[in-house]
Amino acid sequence: MEIYDISYLSLVACFLLLVIPVFVSQYLKLGIIQDTVVSVSRMVVQLAFVGVFLTVLFDLNNSIVNLLWLLVMLIMATHTTISDVGLDLKKLLVPTIFSFIIGNFLVLLYFNMFVVNLENLFDARFLIPIFGMFLGNSLRGNIISISSFYDAIKRNENRYLYSLSLGAKKHEAILPYARKSLDLALKPSIANMSTIGIVALPGMMTGQIIAGSSPILAIKYQMAIMVGIYVSTVMTVAIGIFMTIRSSFDEYGILKQDVFKSTNA
Structure with missing residues (x-):
């Protein structure tokens, strides 16, 4: 079975979906835009670090x-x-x-x-x-x-x-x-x-x-x-x-x- 990879360009397209909650927050005055940006940024940094770190751990397997x-x-x-x-x-x-x-x-x-x-x-x-x-x-x-x-x-x-x-x-x-x-x-x-x-x-x-x-x-x-x-x-x-x-x-x-x-x- 073919495995479909997600390119970095495709990830950018995925992040464009965040325009929707930003628009909803702005329209309804929810005040969650900053929290959303901070949370997404932390998620990206943490997962990127974990991805690299786990790759090293899996290769080492000690x-x-x-x-x-x-x-x-x-x-x-x-x-x-x-x-x-x-x-x-x-x-x-x-x-x-x-x-x-x-x-x-x-x-x-x-x-x-x-x-x-x-x-x-x-x-x-x-x-x-x-x-x-x-x-x-x-x-x-x-x-x-x-x-x-x-x-x-x-x-x-x-x-x-x-x-x-x-x-x-x-x-x-x-x-x-x-x-x-x-x-x-x-x-x-x-x-x-x-x-x-x-x-x-x-x-x-x-x-x-x-x-x-x-x-x-x-x-x-x-x-x-x-x-x-x-x-x-x-x-x-x-x-x-x-x-x-x-x-x-x-x-x-x-x-x-x-x-x-x-x-x-």
Whole structure:
């Protein structure tokens, strides 16, 4: 099957489509032109860098270098998670990194060993893209779960303290808030799986088909990836909440106020 390349001139033609949202923004006074330009520019620079960098990684295909790059991805994801939810980076850095490692890396190794059946589990062509998909989805889940969990505890502090005063142990008082946060974080992944294929064709499957893979092969990979993403997200958000609890609450079950950035200002 012939593979159709996209020339640089064709990319320019693609970017010309951005005239439409610019016109809509200008006509309706939405004020998104600057944000659009900045976002598109960052996307181009970042993807260009990643394209060159991944080409070098794939050609080198050194297991140690590949794992070091995964570590960089983990650190960046952890920093983004904690920063976006307004919590103290120093207190939650280690437990959040640990949750990403357990929830993503272990699922990735299982995936490469038993699903893709790779001889080299650290093959860059599979290791980095698949890990990126797992990490990106669990990152979103972690932001939702951790943010909603600590916001709920802080917003309902009196009710939470009242539960402790009635004799509830720390994990008993925390469990309703953790359960609600996990539910909020996992609903998008569940909804995404239930509508995939009929409502939407995901990017990975579409890319494989366009690149010449058979639809059946693309579907098998997509099903496997979706299961892996869901499992890694469940593990990451669950471990993320319960690991951060150890450094965020004192021995009496009281939430430490210095966990929040605003209290350190």
